[in-house]
Amino acid sequence: MDRRLLAIHAHPDDESSKGAGTVIHYSDLGARCTLMVATGGEEGDILNPAMDRPEVVENLAAIRHQELEAAAAILGYSKIYRLGYRDSGMPDSEANQRLDAFTNAEEESVLDAMVAVIRRERPQVMLGYDDHEYYPHPDHIRVHDLALKAFWAAADQERFPDGGPAWAPARLYAPVFSRRRLETLHQAMLDRDLESPLARWLDRIPEGEDSPVDVRVPIESTLSRARDALRAHATQVDPDGFWFQIPEAVVVDAYPWEDFHLLASRDGGGEHPHDLFGGI
Numbered sequence: 547m548d549r550r551l552l553a554i555h556a557h558p559d560d561e562s563s564k565g566a567g568t569v570i571h572y573s574d575l576g577a578r579c580t581l582m583v584a585t586g587g588e589e590g591d592i593l594n595p596a597m598d599r600p601e602v603v604e605n606l607a608a609i610r611h612q613e614l615e616a617a618a619a620i621l622g623y624s625k626i627y628r629l630g631y632r633d634s635g636m637p638d639s640e641a642n643q644r645l646d647a648f649t650n651a652e653e654e655s656v657l658d659a660m661v662a663v664i665r666r667e668r669p670q671v672m673l674g675y676d677d678h679e680y681y682p683h684p685d686h687i688r689v690h691d692l693a694l695k696a697f698w699a700a701a702d703q704e705r706f707p708d709g710g711p712a713w714a715p716a717r718l719y720a721p722v723f724s725r726r727r728l729e730t731l732h733q734a735m736l737d738r739d740l741e742s743p744l745a746r747w748l749d750r751i752p753e754g755e756d757s758p759v760d761v762r763v764p765i766e767s768t769l770s771r772a773r774d775a776l777r778a779h780a781t782q783v784d785p786d787g788f789w790f791q792i793p794e795a796v797v798v799d800a801y802p803w804e805d806f807h808l809l810a811s812r813d814g815g816g817e818h819p820h821d822l823f824g825g826i
């Protein structure tokens with residue numbers, strides 16, 4: 547089968563921290579993987595001390611543009627569609643009030659752009675976001691909402707009639723950080739007498755709550771490249787920081803999967819525990 551996957555993300559670097567190993571997995575299998583990114587990430591803080599220099603701060607938008615290109619090449623994306631909105635920053639910030647911020651963009655015009663890409667790429671599988679209850683960045687919440695709306699609108703020729711022939715993607719999944727995954731990795735670190743970076747993250751999730759997981763994609767053979775892609779976002783990611791504190795060998799040993807929740811589908815998704823395309 548001619549597999550096509552379209553991932554929708556809010557900022558450059560999100561594509562390398564959410565579902566990155568999965569995109570490499572499908573790219574390795576010959577799928578065409580394409581990336582839509584809503585904003586340029588202009589509000590990102592420089593989180594890598596080595597990159598916190600005046601010339602980097604002044605050219606952050608251009609540098610993040612290049613970082614995304616480098617990361618996308620590692621992940622195996624064939625094409626990047628940049629919607630060109632400005633990073634909205636956090637609620638109540640100055641960036642959040644700007645007219646060019648993604649959060650203030652008119653819904654119909656964002657959907658118009660998203661639907662045009664979906665109809666052009668004709669993906670069977672789309673990746674969006676869950677409702678981001680625990681990380682309420684306005685751009686992430688908007689990707690959750692609009693990816694879902696675009697998933698349905700792309701198939702309706704009466705909506706956005708100039709955006710190309712209607713296309714009905716089969717499934718929309720969200721990468722999720724399930725409690726089960728976080729707890730398993732956390733425990734694996736403690737079992738090895740290593741300090742776990744996940745304690746604070748786990749504290750934010752109320753006891754007994756977990757994200758539903760419908761598919762777990764194997765990332766054993768892709769994890770190290772996914773980490774290289776994240777490192778390519780050199781301004782945004784501290785190479786000694788959070789994302790790299792769990793050794794690859796521990797992940798491979800304890801939980802070599804990325805978890806996905808089926809947000810919407812036209813076929814019910816079926817029982818395919820390790821394949822987003824299973825049964826399509």
Ligand SMILES: [Zn+2]
Pocket residue numbers: 556557560683686
């Ligand atoms: Zn983001």
